[in-house]
Amino acid sequence: MKMNGAKILIECLKKENVEVIFGYPGGQVLPIFDQLYDAPIRFILTRHEQGAAHAADGYARATGKVGVCLATSGPGATNLVTGIATAYMDSIPMVAITGQVKSFLIGNDAFQEADITGITRPITKHNYLVEDINDLARVIKEAFHVASTGRPGPVLVDIPSDIQMQETEFVYPDKVQMRGYNPTYNGHPGQIKRAAKAISGSKRPILYVGGGAIACDAADEVYSLATKNDIPVTMTLLGLGAFPMTHKLALGMLGMHGTAYANHAIMDSDLIIAVGARFDDRVTGKLEAFAPHATVIHIDIDPASVSKTVDVDIPIVGDAAIVLKQLNKMVKKPDTKDWLKTIDGWKKTYPMKYKDDNKLRPQYVVEQIYEATKGNAIICTEVGQNQMWAAQYFKFIKPRTIVSSGGLGTMGYGFPAAIGAKLGKPKMPVFDVAGDGSIQMNIQELATAVIEKTPVKIIILNNSCLGMVRQWQELFYKKRYSYTKLCADTPDFVKLAESYGAVGMRITKKKDVRKAIDKALKINNTVVIDFRVEQEENVFPMVPAGEAINKMISGGLA
Amino acid sequence: MKHTISVLVENKFGVLARIAGLFSARGFNIDSLAVGETEDPTVSRMTIISKGDDKTLEQIKKQLNKLIDVIKVVDFKEGEFVDRELMLIKVAVNAKNQKDILEAVESVGGRVVSALPSSVSAEVAGDSNKINGLIELLKPFGIIEVVRTGRIALGTGQMGMKADGKPEVNE
Numbered sequence: 001m002k003m004n005g006a007k008i009l010i011e012c013l014k015k016e017n018v019e020v021i022f023g024y025p026g027g028q029v030l031p032i033f034d035q036l037y038d039a040p041i042r043f044i045l046t047r048h049e050q051g052a053a054h055a056a057d058g059y060a061r062a063t064g065k066v067g068v069c070l071a072t073s074g075p076g077a078t079n080l081v082t083g084i085a086t087a088y089m090d091s092i093p094m095v096a097i098t099g100q101v102k103s104f105l106i107g108n109d110a111f112q113e114a115d116i117t118g119i120t121r122p123i124t125k126h127n128y129l130v131e132d133i134n135d136l137a138r139v140i141k142e143a144f145h146v147a148s149t150g151r152p153g154p155v156l157v158d159i160p161s162d163i164q165m166q167e168t169e170f171v172y173p174d175k176v177q178m179r180g181y182n183p184t185y186n187g188h189p190g191q192i193k194r195a196a197k198a199i200s201g202s203k204r205p206i207l208y209v210g211g212g213a214i215a216c217d218a219a220d221e222v223y224s225l226a227t228k229n230d231i232p233v234t235m236t237l238l239g240l241g242a243f244p245m246t247h248k249l250a251l252g253m254l255g256m257h258g259t260a261y262a263n264h265a266i267m268d269s270d271l272i273i274a275v276g277a278r279f280d281d282r283v284t285g286k287l288e289a290f291a292p293h294a295t296v297i298h299i300d301i302d303p304a305s306v307s308k309t310v311d312v313d314i315p316i317v318g319d320a321a322i323v324l325k326q327l328n329k330m331v332k333k334p335d336t337k338d339w340l341k342t343i344d345g346w347k348k349t350y351p352m353k354y355k356d357d358n359k360l361r362p363q364y365v366v367e368q369i370y371e372a373t374k375g376n377a378i379i380c381t382e383v384g385q386n387q388m389w390a391a392q393y394f395k396f397i398k399p400r401t402i403v404s405s406g407g408l409g410t411m412g413y414g415f416p417a418a419i420g421a422k423l424g425k426p427k428m429p430v431f432d433v434a435g436d437g438s439i440q441m442n443i444q445e446l447a448t449a450v451i452e453k454t455p456v457k458i459i460i461l462n463n464s465c466l467g468m469v470r471q472w473q474e475l476f477y478k479k480r481y482s483y484t485k486l487c488a489d490t491p492d493f494v495k496l497a498e499s500y501g502a503v504g505m506r507i508t509k510k511k512d513v514r515k516a517i518d519k520a521l522k523i524n525n526t527v528v529i530d531f532r533v534e535q536e537e538n539v540f541p542m543v544p545a546g547e548a549i550n551k552m553i554s555g556g557l558a
Numbered sequence: 559m560k561h562t563i564s565v566l567v568e569n570k571f572g573v574l575a576r577i578a579g580l581f582s583a584r585g586f587n588i589d590s591l592a593v594g595e596t597e598d599p600t601v602s603r604m605t606i607i608s609k610g611d612d613k614t615l616e617q618i619k620k621q622l623n624k625l626i627d628v629i630k631v632v633d634f635k636e637g638e639f640v641d642r643e644l645m646l647i648k649v650a651v652n653a654k655n656q657k658d659i660l661e662a663v664e665s666v667g668g669r670v671v672s673a674l675p676s677s678v679s680a681e682v683a684g685d686s687n688k689i690n691g692l693i694e695l696l697k698p699f700g701i702i703e704v705v706r707t708g709r710i711a712l713g714t715g716q717m718g719m720k721a722d723g724k725p726e727v728n729e
Contacts, residue, residue: 117572118572118575121572121575121576121579122579122580122583125626126626126627129571129572131571146626178626179568179629179722179723180567180568180625180626180627180628180629181626302624303620303623303624304617304620304621304623304624306620307613307616308617
């Protein structure tokens, strides 16, 4: 059947089972919006294109499906850029569709023209400019395929508005044929055998699990490998939820703000089993000093992640779930009794703690969210201290329950991502653990959350400053607090919430924290709680930049 | 260490920008890059000369392979390939030294492509030694312009590589 490009796009999205699109209209996507008017796909009108990109990303992280966002050419497209870069750094499957000026105007500096494929080339897994209406269906098919397979990532499709209006026969291809793209899923059997032997013979093994284990749904296999063989598990920020924090083998997060026991354990280990993690600088600290005694097994779907920073002894390129399943059949249980005893010693010597007094401390707020939900919630975070406290003090027990910008560290990510997560998982309580700085970076999405009835709970850990930067200034810049002071009363978050039709609360006392969270959970609307927390509170433990990760500072607490 | 890398890519709009962008974004070095169509018009072949230690080269290969439009990457080892470059060079000339310049060009197997009263332009194709040799020979006369294509390389024997990325079949 003949149809125009805009209609073809919608038909393709239906074929890909797209339930929801986040976006914003504009001049060069009018034909697409005309089709969306009566399409059986939910469209979420965000109040900024950046919000749309983050919401699509949050939806993808919470559900595992491809998130879709849509914006017009020029400024619409460039406003997506931070969201696309965020998804790229964390390997999140996303398809971003942008309108472009008419084909014959491209290159003329036309009104609202931007070379968005050029701009996004280094922050997308792949991108396309559709130059021929007959390519459109194939390109959309490829975009979803590339975004969701191998190491996932964002794909951008730029569609000139004249192509949206041209007509052709709609044929959706059955399968993709891309000779340059063929991810490896099955690990090399010989390498898996070597890994099994190394694990069976190890004395101080540790599982180091990252976002890749979440992406390929490998949590069950991680659980088997760990619990059947008594191997302790540490996770990266994006790996949280891959193994339940309530389990005695769980060591929590490692790295710059990881637990002391996770950092000591990986540094003293004789075998690291890295699963879908990429040894980034926030995890390894000083590279030359990292885990000097360890043999390294690295299971990753991206060959370029292997030996990029830390040299790997037994690389296994493949899908972590498939590889671990095979590995689990071969591993003979190593004797880790002494090792676990040593780790227990560290757990006792260096527990995660903060000053337990009558003051309203941010860590306590996060703990109370856990207590109120028992871990059955999706925790989105902004970036900075709020993010680290959420990672440290919320016990993640299930995959896809943390939604946080790890690689790019994007302030303003958490709230729109929470809206996306809530749309994907409407039955789960969804929180955005925020700071008073980052929440203001996409605060306009309060309108979206209220109008679209995505009742997320925004927990502002309000310390009237840009806490993480302030912390670095305190520790490393002689307390010269250069431009990190915000104002506690501007804005008035309670009134701000109310002006959007959300519910606002302000909590200043520790004893009122739990009541407020319980109340927020009962309200079927977006709730903003302004927790006035201690300004001086810092995130500890902390590894100073460039140090070995067992050289932590604890702020006098441990 | 210098490496000669052959890359088969989709002959599509924007591919050169993807490759060049990858090198600059990741801080990889490019000495030269030459690109042109292969026996299959849908496939282009690039020859990239890059410097770096083994770890860097490993990353270059892996990152290139990650690009969707890249079909195959080969890092040639010494003795596995032949490489050539073409140079056009323009030299100032006068009545006295014209003969010396012509001799220099001929001594490396080059050819004069344009001779004017004030300048001579010559072409020479060959490996780097030959090309750099001619530049040295002509320097004393006053070089006006140099244009080089960058090296192109072809695998020999087992290292042959057709446009579909498959090795050539040895009869």
